[in-house]
Amino acid sequence: MNMQLLIYTPENTPRLKYTFALFFEHIISVPYRITNDNEEYANWQGPKLNYSSGITEKDPFSINPSGLLFQSGISPQKISISEWNGLKIFFPSASGNLPFDIFSAAFYLVSRYEEYFDRPLDCHARFQAVSSLAYQNQFLEQPLVNFWAMQLKKELLKQYPMLAFKEAVYTYTPTIDIDVAYAHLGRTAAVTAGGYLRMLLKLNTKGILEKTAVLLGTKQDPYDTYSYQEAVIKKYKLSPIYFFLASSIRSHYDRNINPGGKTFAALVKKANGFAQIGIHPSYQSASRADVVKSEVANVERCLTYKITKSRQHFLRVRLPETYRCLAELNITDDYSLAYAQAPGFRASICTPFPFYDLRAEKTLPVIIHPPAVMDGTLNEYMNMSPGDAEKAIERIIAQVKYCRGEFISIWHNHSLSERDNWENWKEVFENMVKWAAS
Incomplete structure (x- = not known):
């Protein structure tokens, strides 16, 4: 018997290919193949899944499509939330092995379909957490797509116990944004x-x-917390990423030290000794490839390799422009898709995934690593005490560990200074790293 999962669908669209790859390559990895051939599907002597409206009693496993994956363009979708096995679901189905179109629902969330419509933006032109389906239906702190995938795997194994799924492995990636490297040093x-x-x-x-x-x-400069960071990170043998703001032009929101100076170069080289280095595209870059390219060059002159990782300053993501810009510059991994206003999973997933450009209807060569927790979110936006912040972080970490995803934290060097409104937040950082690394 063939151990490959054969998926029948009447039309193999870009959205459908993307979504099947999301599930069967990125989240619950298993060998699979897509076919449009009715005869091949009928004669297949192995695990098979019918993803079409032509479901019959002879189908051993089927999911009834809502139609979203066979569409192109962006149009309002009717979303009605219900529950199944303790999980929120939508795009319901009256037939098939699951009570909803799991593939269309996942695509809707992961592609950030809702962000392409006119919604009230915040003062930094960002899509707001409160406008999201996840926030409004109380699943923002849950990587819902991962939980759905685990249920799909469970149901498939009931029907096909011979399917060989590759087990995912939980990982933790601490990331640090260098918005203002020093409080006093490194200026012109x-x-x-x-x-x-x-x-x-x-x-x-x-x-x-x-x-x-x-x-x-x-x-010592009060923002010089780098040796402390290095000690904590090395204690748990982690592989952090440092994102450097490197705009040559200062602005109200771009206030890092001079990227052309010796102090900046020395810090990049120091961080490179124990971390990977990425670019932190400036507030003023606004997804303009020429500006981001110059900022990348400012950091690369301090390194011996090309930068391939990025996180937007202020988490200013514009869809699809931000990811088109990164793809043009050969940036392969982005760590920006989070909300500044609330912790959780903006795309309802804790597994790295490729970006799907809804306007071009194609997958871009940029992998999104979704952060779940940021220091400024908990302290500055939500006004949490250090104790309450730790509880929120523990909840998030537990979710990611359960799903065997990638937990990504965002911290800043200045928030470890124990000054201004950051007193007692060093302990929060240390506990987070300890819990996430264990």
Whole structure:
């Protein structure tokens, strides 16, 4: 008997190919093949799945399609939420082995279909968590697509116990954004002078004394938490990624140190000693390939390899422009698809997956690694105490471990400074790393 899962469908569309690959290559890996041949399907002496409206009693396993995967273009979809086995579902079906079209529902969530419609954006032109189906139906903190895939695997094994699924492995990737590398070091003379002037006008004597001591080398820069980060990360033998903001032009939201200076180069090289280095496209880049290219060059001059990883500053993702820009620049992995306003899973998945461009109806060569937790979300947006933040982080980690996905955390060097509104957050970071790495 052939151990390959044969999937029959009347039409092999780009959406359908993408979604079957998502399930059977990325989440619940198993050998499979798609056919449009009725006769081949009927004569197949092995596991098979009928994904068509022509379901009969002779089909050993079938899923009735809602039609979304056979469409092209973007149009409003009727979404009605119900429950099955304790999980939220939509695109219901009255026939087949599952009570809903699992493939269309997953495609809707993972492709971020809802983000292509006009919705109220926040002040940074970002799609808001509160506008999402996941938030409105209380499954934002659940990687729902992974849970669906696990149920599909369970049902398939009931019918075909001989199917050989490859077990997924849980991983943890800590990531650090370097928005402002140092509080005082690494600025041009003009920027440093401007900083002194602002402090003088505000009569900030304490700030003036601190800046002077740091610049004279008699005091450590308060944002210089890199040796501490390295120690925590090495303790658990992790492979972190550091994303550097490298805009040559300063703006209100792009305020990192001079990327052309020695201080910046030294820090990139230091981080490269224990981490992978990625680009943090600036706020002002707005998915413009020429601007991002120049910022990548600013970081690559400090390295001996090409940058292939990225995360948008302020998590400013525009669909599909952001991913088209990254693909044009040969950036293969992105870590931006999260909400700044709430923790959880923006695409309802905790497994890395390729980006599907709904406007072009094709898969782009960019793998999305969905972050689930960010320091600023918990502290600055949600005003959580360190204790409540730890509880939220524990819940998220437990979900990802159960699904054997990839847990990705976003932290910043300045949030480990134990100053301003970040007192006692070092312990949150340490506990998160300990729990996620164990």
